[in-house]
Amino acid sequence: MTTETYNQAVLALALAGIDAINTSASQHKAQRTPAQESHFLCNWMVESLKTKRFSKLVADDLTAWIRQARSQGAGAQLKRLLTCIxxxxxxxxxxxIATGTGLKNLLTELAAKQWVIITDTDIDAKLKLDSDGQSSLIISATAFNQHIVDDKIVKPISMYIRGDEKVVAQLALTQGLLLSQGNKKTTLIKHHKTYILRPKNLHPSLCLLCLEQY
Structure with a gap:
């Protein structure tokens, strides 16, 4: 028996939500306003949570999105969110593209954009990088050299990033990579956030989204 992954669960939820709102829209002659769409999806999510339609893996996501929709109305942009996911x-x-190859391609693209890229130093204690304000991405040499095998990421890789995360997320996606959300608390490099890459992109929670393009 195959255990459902978070990726499978959140994708199933997003596709079902999009299908539900599209089906509902086709049954109404007048085009719905963003507020009406948000209200519909909020109710759909409430019912889905109540009936346990989707995996427990996405229960916290549903709860958070319902809360946002109730407080923000159309501002929650639930349809946009589900489409992006x-x-x-x-x-x-x-x-x-193999994940290890995708990471190396990503680093090459960022270097071409004048980012400081460091992958040849072991990072095992808190450090500070003096880069004169340049955007930077740092990966411990041990992780970079040992967590990629046969062009695939086989163990989680922490990336310490200072710069526009939207740029990194979009470039990573073009290489078939999903990044974790950024975390300031776990970083070992001052003024940087930690982002994780995982084997087969299997994150335990929602990845960093490129919402700007939707």
Whole structure:
């Protein structure tokens, strides 16, 4: 018996939500306003949570999105959120690029944008990088050299990033990579956030989304 992953659960939820709102829209002659769409999806999520339609893996996500919709109304942009999740996870699933190769391509692209890229130093204590304000991405040499085997990421890799995370997330996605959300508390490099890359993109929670393009 195969255990459902978070990626599978959140993608199933996003696709079902999009299908539900599209089906509902086709049954109404007048186009719905963003507020009406948000209200519909909020109610749909409430019912889905109540009936335990989806995996427990996404229960916290549903609860958070329902809370946002109730407080923000159309500002929660639930349809945009679900569309982004569906597109991003499917793009990563269908990428022909091996994850290790994708990471190396990402570093090359960022270097071309004048980012400081460091992968040849072991990071095992808190450090400070003097880069004169340049955007930077640092990976411990041990992780970079040992967690990629046969062009695939086989163990989690921490990336310490200072710069526009939206740029990194979008470039990573074009290489078939999903990044974790950024975390300031776990970073070992001052003024940087920690982002995780995982084997097969299997994160335990929602990845960093590129919402700006939706």
């Amino acid at each position: 569906a597109d991003q996870y499917q793009q990563a699933n269908n990428s022909p």
